[in-house]
Amino acid sequence: MRKIAVLTSGGDAPGMNAAIRAVVRKGIFENLEVYGVSHGYEGLINNQIKKMELGDVGDIIHRGGTKLYSARSEEFLTLAGQNKAVANLKNLGIEGLIVIGGDGSYRGASRLSELGIKTIGIPATIDNDIAGTNETIGYDTALNTIVDMIDKIRDTATSHERTFIIEVMGRDSGQLALNAGLAAGAETIFIPERQTKMSDVAARIQSGLERGKKHSLIVLAEGVMSAESCSLELGKYINIETRLSVLGHIQRGGKPTAKDRVLGSRFGAYAVELLLDGQTDVGTSIKDDKMYFVELKSVYNQKKNYDSSIYQLSKELSI
Ligand SMILES: Nc1ncnc2c1ncn2[C@@H]1O[C@H](COP(=O)(O)OP(=O)(O)OP(=O)(O)O)[C@@H](O)[C@H]1O
Ligand SMILES: O=P(O)(O)OC[C@H]1O[C@](O)(CO)[C@@H](O)[C@@H]1O
Ligand SMILES: [Mg+2]
Numbered sequence: 001m002r003k004i005a006v007l008t009s010g011g012d013a014p015g016m017n018a019a020i021r022a023v024v025r026k027g028i029f030e031n032l033e034v035y036g037v038s039h040g041y042e043g044l045i046n047n048q049i050k051k052m053e054l055g056d057v058g059d060i061i062h063r064g065g066t067k068l069y070s071a072r073s074e075e076f077l078t079l080a081g082q083n084k085a086v087a088n089l090k091n092l093g094i095e096g097l098i099v100i101g102g103d104g105s106y107r108g109a110s111r112l113s114e115l116g117i118k119t120i121g122i123p124a125t126i127d128n129d130i131a132g133t134n135e136t137i138g139y140d141t142a143l144n145t146i147v148d149m150i151d152k153i154r155d156t157a158t159s160h161e162r163t164f165i166i167e168v169m170g171r172d173s174g175q176l177a178l179n180a181g182l183a184a185g186a187e188t189i190f191i192p193e194r195q196t197k198m199s200d201v202a203a204r205i206q207s208g209l210e211r212g213k214k215h216s217l218i219v220l221a222e223g224v225m226s227a228e229s230c231s232l233e234l235g236k237y238i239n240i241e242t243r244l245s246v247l248g249h250i251q252r253g254g255k256p257t258a259k260d261r262v263l264g265s266r267f268g269a270y271a272v273e274l275l276l277d278g279q280t281d282v283g284t285s286i287k288d289d290k291m292y293f294v295e296l297k298s299v300y301n302q303k304k305n306y307d308s309s310i311y312q313l314s315k316e317l318s319i
Helices: 016-029 040-045 079-091 103-114 139-160 175-184 198-210 227-235 248-252 258-276 296-300 308-317
Strands: 003-008 033-037 049-052 096-101 118-123 163-168 188-190 216-221 242-246 282-287 290-295
Touching (some): 003 016, 003 040, 016 033, 040 079, 040 103, 096 103, 103 296, 118 258, 139 216, 139 242, 139 258, 163 175, 163 227, 175 216, 175 308, 188 198, 198 216, 198 227, 227 242, 258 282, 258 290, 282 296, 290 296
Parallel strands (some): 003 033, 003 096, 096 118, 118 282, 163 242, 188 216
Antiparallel strands (some): 033 049, 282 290
């Protein structure tokens, strides 16, 4: 293999730049030509593919977002779009592609592998919803951002003795809500993976009030319901004033933590090694601080488990 390419796809995640840098520099170190594809699969279809040099990835390791831009591509869901992408890669003599993204991006990478391009996935999404790896790039940064923001909300919640409902990202996954809730000492955590009865939440708030506790923090994963619906539902069981805070895309930005930079760098270099070993249709993974690879299909056909003991612990510690 002489020529490889790299792209970022799906929601961006802090640490993607560290991974791009590692792919480019490790590739060049191994005497490969490395190409950068802008705008994910959309750029692959539109031939936005450029050769990258060592200097092209200078001064990005500490930046959030992705230098290669990201996109969600409708056209790539069609066979015609996928064929265009493959033709553009083949025209340039590119045999291997590294896809940095989430589970949807992994499905796209698998399709390309079936169509004759060797593909390696790197898990990158703040949601940490990818099976087969303990962590994804961007999760640690987003978690720290959320905890920082909840700390700020706690200050004002305490001063005004209020209940706050804080909506965090995670359509199908409660990883962010669960761990941010524990780290920020939230009284209640709602996650899509498990049902929480509103009557129980109201009862906990009521018993807290009776013990003289006047403020309460509720962390809600967006996939469960909106903060507004949560407030209306809660109002059916208890008569308290609530304030809502939807954290939104602030959670996806910001400079990556050291952990995400290390993870991005290790995954990027490892993905190049996997291509050189002739692997395809696999993704990088980390467990017990070691690099592994897993079949992409086994990743996106599985739902990542959440740790119910963390949920239980947060309940025990926040009475
Ligand atoms: N089944 C599929 N076949 C081919 N391509 C797909 C498929 N599913 C998704 N893709 C491609 O991958 C892109 C990114 O997928 P998606 O929007 O689900 O984000 P993701 O990679 O899961 O990241 P995140 O969920 O963290 O934002 C899609 O826009 C589409 O172009
Ligand atoms: O930026 P968009 O396209 O609105 O996507 C938001 C979604 O992307 C994610 O941030 C994952 O990248 C989810 O947590 C969130 O639901
Ligand atoms: Mg996804």
